[in-house]
Amino acid sequence: MSYFGNRVQRREDPALLTGHGRFIADHQPPGTVHAAFTRSPLAHARIRSVDLSAARAVPGVLAVYTHDDLPGLPKGARLPLHVPNAAITKPHTQAPLADGEVCFAGEAVAVVVAENSYVAEDAAALVAVEYDDLPPVSDIESALNGGHPSHADDADNVAAQLTVGYGDVDTAFAEAAHVVQATLKPHRGGGHAMECRGVLAQPDADGHNLTVRSGTQAPHLVKRSIMDVLGLSGDQVRVIAPPDVGGGFGPKAIVYPEDIIVPALARALGRPVKWIEDRREHFLCTTQERDQIWTVEMALNGDGTLRGLRGTMAHDSGAYLPWGVIMPYISATTTPGPYVLPAYQLHVTCVLTNTVPTTPVRGAGRPQAVFAIERLLDQAADQIGLDRADIRRRNLIPADQMPYEVGLTYRDGSPVIYDSGDYPATLEAGLERAEYTSFAERQRAGRAEGRLLGIGMAFYVEGTGLGPFEGAAVRVQQDGRIVVQTSAAPQGQSHQTVLAQLAADQLGVDIDQVSVVTGDTATMPIGIGTFASRIAVNAGSSVHVAAREVRQKIVDLAAAVLEVDAKDVELADGEVQVAGVPGSGRTFGELARIAQGMPGFSMPGGTAPGLMADSYFSPKRSTYAHGFHVAEIEIDPETGAVDIIHYVVVHDCGKVINPMVVDGQVQGGLAHGVGNALLEVMRYDTSAQPTTTTFADYLLPEAADVPVADVVHLESPTDLNPLGIKGAGEGGTIPAAAAVIAAIENAVAETGVRINHHPVTPAEIHHILHTAAPAEVSA
Amino acid sequence: MNVNGTAVTGYDAGARLLDVIREHLGLRGTKEGCGVGECGSCTVLLDGEPVCSCLVLAGQAEGREVTTVEGLASCPAGARLREQLVDHQALQCGYCIPGVMVSATAHLSRTEEVTEESVRTAISGNLCRCTGYTKLVSAVLTAASDTGAHS
Numbered sequence: 001m002s003y004f005g006n007r008v009q010r011r012e013d014p015a016l017l018t019g020h021g022r023f024i025a026d027h028q029p030p031g032t033v034h035a036a037f038t039r040s041p042l043a044h045a046r047i048r049s050v051d052l053s054a055a056r057a058v059p060g061v062l063a064v065y066t067h068d069d070l071p072g073l074p075k076g077a078r079l080p081l082h083v084p085n086a087a088i089t090k091p092h093t094q095a096p097l098a099d100g101e102v103c104f105a106g107e108a109v110a111v112v113v114a115e116n117s118y119v120a121e122d123a124a125a126l127v128a129v130e131y132d133d134l135p136p137v138s139d140i141e142s143a144l145n146g147g148h149p150s151h152a153d154d155a156d157n158v159a160a161q162l163t164v165g166y167g168d169v170d171t172a173f174a175e176a177a178h179v180v181q182a183t184l185k186p187h188r189g190g191g192h193a194m195e196c197r198g199v200l201a202q203p204d205a206d207g208h209n210l211t212v213r214s215g216t217q218a219p220h221l222v223k224r225s226i227m228d229v230l231g232l233s234g235d236q237v238r239v240i241a242p243p244d245v246g247g248g249f250g251p252k253a254i255v256y257p258e259d260i261i262v263p264a265l266a267r268a269l270g271r272p273v274k275w276i277e278d279r280r281e282h283f284l285c286t287t288q289e290r291d292q293i294w295t296v297e298m299a300l301n302g303d304g305t306l307r308g309l310r311g312t313m314a315h316d317s318g319a320y321l322p323w324g325v326i327m328p329y330i331s332a333t334t335t336p337g338p339y340v341l342p343a344y345q346l347h348v349t350c351v352l353t354n355t356v357p358t359t360p361v362r363g364a365g366r367p368q369a370v371f372a373i374e375r376l377l378d379q380a381a382d383q384i385g386l387d388r389a390d391i392r393r394r395n396l397i398p399a400d401q402m403p404y405e406v407g408l409t410y411r412d413g414s415p416v417i418y419d420s421g422d423y424p425a426t427l428e429a430g431l432e433r434a435e436y437t438s439f440a441e442r443q444r445a446g447r448a449e450g451r452l453l454g455i456g457m458a459f460y461v462e463g464t465g466l467g468p469f470e471g472a473a474v475r476v477q478q479d480g481r482i483v484v485q486t487s488a489a490p491q492g493q494s495h496q497t498v499l500a501q502l503a504a505d506q507l508g509v510d511i512d513q514v515s516v517v518t519g520d521t522a523t524m525p526i527g528i529g530t531f532a533s534r535i536a537v538n539a540g541s542s543v544h545v546a547a548r549e550v551r552q553k554i555v556d557l558a559a560a561v562l563e564v565d566a567k568d569v570e571l572a573d574g575e576v577q578v579a580g581v582p583g584s585g586r587t588f589g590e591l592a593r594i595a596q597g598m599p600g601f602s603m604p605g606g607t608a609p610g611l612m613a614d615s616y617f618s619p620k621r622s623t624y625a626h627g628f629h630v631a632e633i634e635i636d637p638e639t640g641a642v643d644i645i646h647y648v649v650v651h652d653c654g655k656v657i658n659p660m661v662v663d664g665q666v667q668g669g670l671a672h673g674v675g676n677a678l679l680e681v682m683r684y685d686t687s688a689q690p691t692t693t694t695f696a697d698y699l700l701p702e703a704a705d706v707p708v709a710d711v712v713h714l715e716s717p718t719d720l721n722p723l724g725i726k727g728a729g730e731g732g733t734i735p736a737a738a739a740v741i742a743a744i745e746n747a748v749a750e751t752g753v754r755i756n757h758h759p760v761t762p763a764e765i766h767h768i769l770h771t772a773a774p775a776e777v778s779a
Numbered sequence: 780m781n782v783n784g785t786a787v788t789g790y791d792a793g794a795r796l797l798d799v800i801r802e803h804l805g806l807r808g809t810k811e812g813c814g815v816g817e818c819g820s821c822t823v824l825l826d827g828e829p830v831c832s833c834l835v836l837a838g839q840a841e842g843r844e845v846t847t848v849e850g851l852a853s854c855p856a857g858a859r860l861r862e863q864l865v866d867h868q869a870l871q872c873g874y875c876i877p878g879v880m881v882s883a884t885a886h887l888s889r890t891e892e893v894t895e896e897s898v899r900t901a902i903s904g905n906l907c908r909c910t911g912y913t914k915l916v917s918a919v920l921t922a923a924s925d926t927g928a929h930s
Binding site for chain 1: 802806807808809810811812813814815817818820847848849852861864865866868869870871872873874875876877880896898899900902903904905906907908909910911912913914915916
């Protein structure tokens, strides 16, 4: 039986269900001391003075440092810019501890190490910092129009500008029969993994080497940054992402000040140092995403076919841009989506504000772009008098045009070429499952009873599985067990299960014979990280290729040992035998011992030493997944509350390794998108103070808020990797806000109000119903 | 206090129950997600009632029975639920799961008529960012039907 494609149970679960998961906070080596940070209460200020004496006097405090004396770091040190780009004119990254100026509320100013975290936190509160206020920049508009910079030495707040597009937009608009315009404001939110971040650094006995555990999505990125900032050699630093990391969603894919400072403290003090972020710090310091302002217009022919799309987009980078311009660039290259769009031009301006830096959060720039084009299409359909499904039908790329070259360059540097997919079939499948044709009748009947029903839809195309690579090593041990090592670190994506499925299939063994070791820089010399829906494609393909190579080595060695031709050897259940001769064989374990060699003897038959292989599968370009969401909702006219009564997801991520895993990713991603559409407001006041810093103020979807995804799976395999798979981690999120907001707008259509922002709260819907005007944008 | 049926002494009565469980007793299954009673990751049973152990001082639990996720092993409802959570592949990162297990087990143990709505309400204090809850709810409902509690 093949494991690929089957509903294999997760191997991670038994430990997690009995409380035996091993998360970062669960690691507590003897002698561990604890770090806590003093953070800026102001969004923008100069540091006039710092008095550490009271903090240092607290019994149990071992050390207190600021930027000026943090051991092991040169003055002026900054965190790395992970993805440089020539368009960036203000490549600001954060100082591990603030260097004279703080640029967002929560920026770390001092660090305390103490015997326990209670003392460390108490002492951190006693660090006395005097600040001189600087004018804060709280949002995109004030960054562009406020007249003062978010970094005191800058002339303005523009960090980067770029123009993305193709075709002749001017002619498209000059010749258009219809033009629609909109200003759209998708809102920022947080990743909000239930486990906050954490770092534990342990020095060796001689203080030379460090082992660092970080609750990260990208252990190799953390390692390289520690080496760079602390000036250490690669052999001195080992970074491990614990086998259990409690959710990632993007924000754990960057390197934070704590990832550098905690290792520096461990080296300085010669003791294990641990820091566990609390939720308030997570709200204040962990990166967020999605604030953008799109001012765009769409040109169409009389029949509703697209001529062009043009405009501007301003992107809030927050106070620093560790990921450069990746998100706005992804946004800009996602806009054309599944449609034949002859001409396109978007001018992007990335602005710096005095808010938490923004880096990719599940969807990474795509939800905003999908929101922009899908909302414009709905507006165009209304203006032209077309059904909203019809306008999409008339513009979808036909299946026979695959592969389809859009005319853009993707973030991985390769051309945007949609490799496979039948978009019209996806649309029809979604409309059918949603019973779209009979919705108008449902809506009319509902109105007659005083019920407000609405339906909305949104399509997306998502570049997934981008390179450069994610490696894997496969080896057979002398006990016959298979070990798979990979640089990829999981945060709930079931690596232990799906990577084992792939190895077990190639080697013909029971999945229980396979162990998977993840996210340890000591086992894999190079690695990238678990983000951008890339691990199944990259690490999965590497496991597949490496396991196939090991299989060949097993066959070659068995042939040499059994003195038969390789073609006469067969593998089954962890044994190798001469085909058709039961009992003739050797076990994998026996062969692994032989392959380990006998001192002084040659390898049998000139075979290669070791039943092992590694692979760094490197896709030549991204593979494009796609999907279509249809949301049917009911609004309570008295309270404005939205009840999602049917939510259809058509999802195509190519071939599927484990349908249960993909189902889980789709459903979880949808929950995140519903949060973005209806609940999650990360509010900063005009002084750039975050005012939603608890789960009482910032509403994550609860069990009663999330609809059950009614999923239609389609499969358009890709030939860009040996498994035919595409990424599945973000598709549930990407179009959800667009679909839900469209449904709300449809439900209140009688008011004529267009809704071009999210989230939309019950209070705002209530306001729309009673005034036929949109409320002030709640974000 | 008794934790999972075992008498516990020598703890700081002013410490959070969460810290006594995790640090003093080394029972690391109970998780901290927010520290202010809003996420439910640290849910334990206090005399059978689900509580956020980050909001309870150890002294308040004196003389009472505390059950953590580790203690659910010996409870039939917990065992059934565990089985169904695996079958439904309801977990992803697993960080919120100990809290969900505790809330759901309490719900199963004391509810005669378990419905989808009652389950969603019972675990509404347990935030999960990964799963979207659907398979968690299905697993609890199936565990309930095993006992005849599912209407």
